[in-house]
Amino acid sequence: MSNTFATIPDDGTPLRVVVVGAGGMGRAWLHTVEESPLVELAGIVDLDLGAASAGAAAVGRPVPVGTGTARLAADVGAQAVINVTVPAAHHPVTTEALAAGLPVLGEKPVASTLAQGMSLAAAAELSGQLFMVSQSRRYNRQLFAAKRLASTIGNVGIVSADFFKAPRFGGFRDAMEHPLLLDMAIHQFDMARFLLDADPVSVFCEEYNPSWSWYRGDAGATAIFEMSGGERFVFTGSWCSPGLETSWNGAWRISGEHGSVIWDGDNEPEVETAVELLESDAGLESEDPGQEIAGALADFVSSLRTGAAPMGQVHQNIMSLAMVESAVLSASSGKRIMVDALLEESYAQCLTSERNPDVLQILRSWPTVRAALALEPSRMP
Ligand SMILES: NC(=O)c1ccc[n+]([C@@H]2O[C@H](COP(=O)([O-])OP(=O)(O)OC[C@H]3O[C@@H](n4cnc5c(N)ncnc54)[C@H](O)[C@@H]3O)[C@@H](O)[C@H]2O)c1
Structure with a gap:
């Protein structure tokens, strides 16, 4: 091997x-x-x-x-x-x-x-x-910065990503059975694995199609993953939500023992802690992985x-597809x-x-x- x-x-x-x-x-x-x-x-x-x-x-x-x-x-x-x-x-x-x-x-x-x-x-x-x-x-300097900031807030327990957009693709996505989970959510699922350095253990997911949706399949979903470090990753998304749309990366919150990091997916992430950050922690430049x-x-x-x-x-990548397939299976079976x-x-x-x-x-x-x-x-x- x-x-x-x-x-x-x-x-x-x-x-x-x-x-x-x-x-x-x-x-x-x-x-x-x-x-x-x-x-x-x-x-x-x-x-x-x-x-x-x-x-x-x-x-x-x-x-x-x-x-x-x-x-x-x-x-x-x-x-x-x-x-x-x-x-x-x-x-x-x-x-x-x-x-x-x-x-x-x-x-x-x-x-x-x-x-x-x-x-x-x-x-x-x-x-x-x-x-x-x-x-x-994954190749995003701000995502790397969010991960570095998350390393300064103690144990991380909860990560959430909200994804709300309203694209009118036409074509195959409009006819797919699980357009959001199959075609888009793999990005956020993979980013969560990167942020946490963790893999999925289990998932409970519900899919739904808002009454005004122009997709045949479910354009909305909420998935709660248990990750290998015991953290929970919660994804909520919709592909038919006009107004105040999120970025294509989604809007993120990382919640830890001593503070939180938020990132809107387009701008620099922010951190707020309940304890003083060490100067060295706060000031460190993070790596630029290219765009x-x-x-x-x-x-x-x-x-x-x-x-x-x-x-x-x-x-290393296969677990991101495993998150998608397990979420789809959970949504269709109604089971964790x-x-x-x-x-x-x-x-x-x-x-x-x-x-x-x-x-x-x-x-x-x-x-x-x-x-x-x-x-x-x-x-x-
Ligand atoms: N990273 C991203 O943000 C992102 C965005 C869009 C698409 N994608 C991915 O890119 C891939 C392509 O998507 P797309 O939107 O360009 O699809 P597309 O349908 O526009 O183009 C696919 C092309 O592949 C060709 N093709 C199909 N089977 C082939 C084969 N066996 N040998 C050679 N050519 C073959 C088709 O003729 C077609 O021209 C998909 O895996 C999609 O998930 C990624």
Whole structure:
């Protein structure tokens, strides 16, 4: 069992990448890749060749295009793949790239299901290549500052995130069964894991659809998670709440033994304590992780250069999807869901559906799912 990965030492030239998926978010990635001195856009892949060509036209210079990831990557000598396809294609595209010996930076969610996410973690182990999920809202200097301030307020017991917006997307989100939980809440769930350095233990969630909602599925939800440090994380969100909307990051409160931190998601976080903060605690500058997908891209390249694990390495990211799936299951069953039970069920499903015998062998070698997913490079043999 290993999640160490092959590095690509810095020879002074940018990393040659192929972007797969030239839809709405693919365009954002193409722009970010073009802007970055760390990488060079070597090709664009899309099942729809017209979309790939339109992506190249938007870049404004000739870029090779194709419909097959491993094929185009080999043709253009790419060193890595950025997977910005729809969630259903995350598993096949990433599997193909890893098997071709290419590291992958993939859009969230890791895959359509937890079972597929586990298959990808094992495929990454098998290939010895890095597979990182870009959970872009982690890359935010203010979020890092909020986490640092939270370290000054004693034991943290409660974290809440409110998310109220009213976008008129049209298209697939309006017809989805769980539009808020499946398409948006993974960001706040993942941010809560980051803020607390904790994983989910259980969840109780209710979903509802306000009477005026323009979504077919439930556009509102409240979820109460118990986290591994005993903390509670409470998420309340709505995608049909015009007026006084929150930021896209949500509005946060972190409540601790000696004080509280609040962050509106767009401005500097604030702290107020019942005790005097040490000068050193209050004045410390926090790290700047870069901004959103540009930050994730820089983290990916830095990890490939140095071998240090990035924030979204597949094993560590899967628990964010576990929060989404357990919340959906709780809402549909009306029961509190124990995350371990869901992990075991998904693992069993993964063993049944895995078609690659070498990946299957790795999956079978996992002592427990939680132990396999918690694997840190520092604890590697
Ligand atoms: N981080 C964020 O804030 C954020 C925002 C929006 C979307 N996303 C994520 O980005 C991903 C893409 O979303 P989108 O809105 O761009 O979707 P989209 O439907 O606009 O585009 C997806 C593209 O992938 C292509 N595609 C599908 N299957 C493929 C395959 N097997 N091989 C090659 N190409 C394939 C489609 O033809 C399409 O052009 C999703 O995972 C989504 O969750 C993230």
